[in-house]
Amino acid sequence: MKSAAYSVAKDRWKPASILLAAALIGNAAAFVYVQGIVERTFIPPGVLFAAVSLALAALVLRGSRWAPALGAGWFVLLVAISVPLIANDLANPAALHKFAWSAVVLLNAVVGIASGASATVVTLGRRAH
Numbered sequence: 200m201k202s203a204a205y206s207v208a209k210d211r212w213k214p215a216s217i218l219l220a221a222a223l224i225g226n227a228a229a230f231v232y233v234q235g236i237v238e239r240t241f242i243p244p245g246v247l248f249a250a251v252s253l254a255l256a257a258l259v260l261r262g263s264r265w266a267p268a269l270g271a272g273w274f275v276l277l278v279a280i281s282v283p284l285i286a287n288d289l290a291n292p293a294a295l296h297k298f299a300w301s302a303v304v305l306l307n308a309v310v311g312i313a314s315g316a317s318a319t320v321v322t323l324g325r326r327a328h
């Protein structure tokens with residue numbers, strides 16, 4: 200039987216994990232959008248990024264212990280890889296689709312990193328007590 204403290208901690212963790220999962224799903228949708236609408240071709244790296252984002256969202260929603268940290272780390276990695284591309288796209292708002300894609304991906308990354316860090320702290324903190 201689980202203690203009352205565990206139930207309270209799990210309830211506090213749930214909103215951050217749901218927000219992280221939503222950011223991961225939004226990230227996957229953004230990669231499908233950029234390939235299907237903007238580029239009109241599917242290339243392996245974009246499909247892989249979308250698949251990894253969906254797999255991490257499933258892990259987060261399943262409640263795996265380290266999933267929030269993996270989700271936040273995934274967003275940090277994506278931003279680190281994409282900095283030159285995002286900077287170029289945001290500097291050129293005339294290309295509306297690429298500008299919007301970069302803005303959405305950056306917003307998803309900020310939300311994903313913050314909610315992933317929050318969910319990780321609460322998840323690992325409840326296990327330490």
